[in-house]
Amino acid sequence: MSDGSRFAFLRNRWFTVSVGGTFLVFVFSFVVGFIWLPSAQDENAFRGVWNAMCGAAGDPRGWLISTEAPVAASHPTSTVVVTPDLLARQSAVLGVGRGATLALKCTMCHGTRGVSSADIPNLAGVDATSIYKQMRDFQGGARASAVMKPLVADLGDQDLRDLSVFYASLPRGSARDLGAAPDIVAVGAPMRNIAPCGSCHGGMDSKLGAPWLDSQPRAYLKAQLEAFHHGTRRNDIGEQMRNVARNMTDAEIDAAADYYAGNR
Amino acid sequence: MIFNKRLVLAHFWLAFAVFGVAILLGEWQMFIRSPLHGWLRNADLYYRSVTAHGTIMGYVFPTLVAMGFGYAFSEISLKQKLVGLRWAWAGFWMIVIGTLGAAIPVGLGLDSVLYTFYPPMVGHASYYLGVVLVVVGSWVWVVLMGVNLAVWKRANPGAPVPLPMFATVAGAYLWGWTAVGAASELLFQILPVALGFSSTINAGLARVLFSWTLHAIVYFWLMPAYIAFYTIVPRAIGGRLYSDTMARLSFALFLVFAMPIGIHHLFADPEVGSGFKFLHSVFTAMVAVPTLLTVFTICASVEIASRLRGGKGAFGWVKALPWDNPQMLALALSFVLLGFGGAGGLINMSYQLNSTIHNTQWVTAHFHLIFAGAIVIMYFAIAYDLWPHLTGRVIADLRMIRTQLWLWFIGMVVLTFPWHYAGLLGMPRRMAFYDYTAPGGDTQALTVMMSVVGGAILVISAALFLTVLIRNHRAQALDPGPYTFSKPVHEPVNLPFALNGLGLWVGLMIALTITNYGYPIVQLLQMHDAKVPAVYVGGKP
Numbered sequence: 001m002s003d004g005s006r007f008a009f010l011r012n013r014w015f016t017v018s019v020g021g022t023f024l025v026f027v028f029s030f031v032v033g034f035i036w037l038p039s040a041q042d043e044n045a046f047r048g049v050w051n052a053m054c055g056a057a058g059d060p061r062g063w064l065i066s067t068e069a070p071v072a073a074s075h076p077t078s079t080v081v082v083t084p085d086l087l088a089r090q091s092a093v094l095g096v097g098r099g100a101t102l103a104l105k106c107t108m109c110h111g112t113r114g115v116s117s118a119d120i121p122n123l124a125g126v127d128a129t130s131i132y133k134q135m136r137d138f139q140g141g142a143r144a145s146a147v148m149k150p151l152v153a154d155l156g157d158q159d160l161r162d163l164s165v166f167y168a169s170l171p172r173g174s175a176r177d178l179g180a181a182p183d184i185v186a187v188g189a190p191m192r193n194i195a196p197c198g199s200c201h202g203g204m205d206s207k208l209g210a211p212w213l214d215s216q217p218r219a220y221l222k223a224q225l226e227a228f229h230h231g232t233r234r235n236d237i238g239e240q241m242r243n244v245a246r247n248m249t250d251a252e253i254d255a256a257a258d259y260y261a262g263n264r
Numbered sequence: 265m266i267f268n269k270r271l272v273l274a275h276f277w278l279a280f281a282v283f284g285v286a287i288l289l290g291e292w293q294m295f296i297r298s299p300l301h302g303w304l305r306n307a308d309l310y311y312r313s314v315t316a317h318g319t320i321m322g323y324v325f326p327t328l329v330a331m332g333f334g335y336a337f338s339e340i341s342l343k344q345k346l347v348g349l350r351w352a353w354a355g356f357w358m359i360v361i362g363t364l365g366a367a368i369p370v371g372l373g374l375d376s377v378l379y380t381f382y383p384p385m386v387g388h389a390s391y392y393l394g395v396v397l398v399v400v401g402s403w404v405w406v407v408l409m410g411v412n413l414a415v416w417k418r419a420n421p422g423a424p425v426p427l428p429m430f431a432t433v434a435g436a437y438l439w440g441w442t443a444v445g446a447a448s449e450l451l452f453q454i455l456p457v458a459l460g461f462s463s464t465i466n467a468g469l470a471r472v473l474f475s476w477t478l479h480a481i482v483y484f485w486l487m488p489a490y491i492a493f494y495t496i497v498p499r500a501i502g503g504r505l506y507s508d509t510m511a512r513l514s515f516a517l518f519l520v521f522a523m524p525i526g527i528h529h530l531f532a533d534p535e536v537g538s539g540f541k542f543l544h545s546v547f548t549a550m551v552a553v554p555t556l557l558t559v560f561t562i563c564a565s566v567e568i569a570s571r572l573r574g575g576k577g578a579f580g581w582v583k584a585l586p587w588d589n590p591q592m593l594a595l596a597l598s599f600v601l602l603g604f605g606g607a608g609g610l611i612n613m614s615y616q617l618n619s620t621i622h623n624t625q626w627v628t629a630h631f632h633l634i635f636a637g638a639i640v641i642m643y644f645a646i647a648y649d650l651w652p653h654l655t656g657r658v659i660a661d662l663r664m665i666r667t668q669l670w671l672w673f674i675g676m677v678v679l680t681f682p683w684h685y686a687g688l689l690g691m692p693r694r695m696a697f698y699d700y701t702a703p704g705g706d707t708q709a710l711t712v713m714m715s716v717v718g719g720a721i722l723v724i725s726a727a728l729f730l731t732v733l734i735r736n737h738r739a740q741a742l743d744p745g746p747y748t749f750s751k752p753v754h755e756p757v758n759l760p761f762a763l764n765g766l767g768l769w770v771g772l773m774i775a776l777t778i779t780n781y782g783y784p785i786v787q788l789l790q791m792h793d794a795k796v797p798a799v800y801v802g803g804k805p
Contacts, residue, residue, distance in 0.1 A: 011653055012761065012762070014761065014762035014763075015768060018520075018762070018768060018769075018772060019772065022520065022772055022775075025547070025550065026776075026779060028546070029542060029543045029546035029547070030543065032542065032546075033538070033539040033541075033542030033543050033546075034539040037539075038538070039380065046445050053539070055537070055538075055539075056537050056538050056542075057537040057538025057540065057783060057787075058535070058536055058537025058538075058784065077759065083463070083464075083465075083797045084798060085463045126484045172465050178305045186305045186306075187305070187307070187697050190695070190697070190698065190699045190702075191699045191701075191702040196307060199307065203306075204307055205308065205801065207799070207801075208797070226493065250702070
């Protein structure tokens with residue numbers, strides 16, 4: 001094998017055959033995968049060898065560019081982008097203090113500790129991001145409410161953030177046992193695209209922007225599910241709730257509202 | 265002879281103990297998803313179980329088997345005491361700590377992310393740290409295998425490296441390199457999010473990095489089984505290894521082609537260009553070459569054994585094989601499972617056919633057939649072969665061993681064949697519950713119930729396996745004599761440089777990794793807008 005030269009291995013048959021063979025397999029698959037197969041595409045992005053190669057590598061030289069104007073929205077849409085660090089820069093202590101002061105004007109309906117005895121949503125312990133999003137949507141008109149719109153109209157962004165962390169800091173009841181839940185809540189309906197409620201709203205997992213549903217008033221839950229069902233409420237992220245509620249029967253809406261409302 | 269029996273036994277016993285736990289979880293999963301059980305009220309219990317089952321069966325169990333097996337085979341084949349014994353024990357304890365650190369949060373429901381992590385899902389950091397610790401512990405073994413070979417080569421310049429050691433080191437280097445992908449994903453992408461330093465993650469890049477590990481890890485699992493095919497079975501049935509060169513070539517080709525193929529797991533992913541998918545598809549097909557070489561060589565080797573026993577005719581020799589020998593039985597059953605699993609694998613790796621079975625139960629069935637079937641049945645055979653040499657006691661339960669192997673084979677067929685069919689019917693994988701009331705659901709219900717029965721048979725088989733090993737520890741003491749490997753028909757006297765070391769093949773492996781993975785990884789690294797918000801499982805950090 002060794003004849004003293006540093007590059008003697010280049011003349012070794014094992015080296016040349018194994019490296020050469022591997023190289024040939026590579027070249028063959030490259031030609032087929034990057035040139036021949038893309039050339040069967042009938043799009044501009046794949047015309048010519050260079051375009052075909054770039055397209056096959058996942059870096060097309062140009063996409064189909066639409067010349068039409070984007071479709072105008074028929075109704076106001078939510079402008080809130082919900083991310084995990086949406087409220088990350090909140091000072092917990094200061095925010096809760098300011099929020100508590102600002103919340104004095106909310107107590108008439110939402111209760112002094114975020115729990116209401118009327119058919120008004122309970123805010124105690126609800127995820128801050130979802131409270132913030134709803135208030136922004138009331139402000140911008142993405143969610144309609146004759147009561148909430150004037151009340152949040154003059155609040156600044158920092159006010160909304162503080163209010164959200166204040167309400168999120170209040171104590172809430174523990175999650176109910178899923179064992180007693182009706183099927184629609186515990187397992188959803190896989191064939192109708194209905195996920196278990198608990199996979200977003202707590203119980204199994206809490207997803208960002210999904211409010212805490214336990215002990216909300218029955219009338220409120222039912223009204224919101226029906227609004228999603230009929231498409232009259234449209235501020236859900238990525239149409240998630242509309243897609244779920246659209247497929248729910250009246251009996252399932254009642255069962256879910258009953259379960260989450262508990263004894264209320 | 266094995267000099268450090270306690271070290272090898274510790275690895276094997278930990279491996280088989282966690283295997284015993286994980287197999288119960290697997291059967292429970294099959295049962296609660298079946299129509300025999302009402303719908304699970306808390307889906308997270310299922311995902312918890314799948315995470316534990318996958319982590320143990322995919323990382324802990326085969327890694328420990330490969331390590332214990334490697335330590336034993338390096339000492340026997342090189343006839344030298346293990347160099348770096350303290351390091352070996354340190355690696356073992358890392359795996360113990362890592363396993364516990366990963367298992368506890370999974371049990372508490374803080375990490376239901378499955379063993380493939382699935383970013384942007386992110387769970388509690390201690391699970392990932394535990395997995396990293398298991399990998400680092402196994403890297404100690406990788407280094408030790410290389411060091412022991414180097415020490416031996418210095419002491420025996422120019423002598424042919426014994427085949428068992430050549431193959432063991434090939435497996436070690438493959439694992440050392442392929443674990444880099446998942447380790448980078450964990451260290452640079454997932455852990456920073458799990459520890460709260462960042463809240464976004466480039467999920468596409470994470471998936472590509474994981475695919476770097478995802479398929480080659482299977483060949484790492486497979487190495488001990490193939491080493492047993494070549495070096496244990498022909499000797500155990502009184503034959504000869506048909507070709508030592510063919511064996512070395514197979515292991516070298518595995519080293520080269522196991523690595524640059526992982527993107528065949530991402531055919532349905534949008535973040536990788538279709539050209540690279542095709543490239544990986546072709547190289548995946550190349551992996552069939554060393555497997556077919558192995559099937560040919562081993563069949564030729566057992567034919568030699570049969571002819572020596574008086575087997576005659578074109579097929580008559582099959583009857584004359586020593587079918588009452590557990591090694592023969594394990595080999596045959598393993599080959600049958602490997603044949604079916606391999607056929608399914610060819611369908612998975614084909615760029616077009618993959619779309620019909622993508623993310624269905626077909627895939628789960630495929631890797632259970634290959635790994636849990638063909639490979640694990642050889643792990644049993646390895647344990648049966650080594651145990652008397654580790655304990656110095658006799659294994660007298662031959663009938664129980666044969667029953668165990670048959671039950672494992674039957675159980676695996678009953679589990680996976682209907683499972684494949686369920687996949688063809690479109691049943692998705694990774695689901696805690698199924699709606700059997702849907703149109704066509706009754707057919708699926710039947711297949712799942714059959715799989716539950718298959719799983720139960722496997723549990724019984726596993727219990728028998730553990731029983732045989734435990735009984736051996738109390739059996740009559742008997743010197744088993746020196747441990748030997750199968751002799752090739754032509755003893756290697758003067759091997760070519762390429763088949764006496766792994767440098768050339770490791771070089772090719774790394775070169776192919778660069779050509780097949782370099783561009784997609786660099787491209788995704790530069791896409792900062794590809795970062796998506798993390799989805800926290802089991803609470804925020």
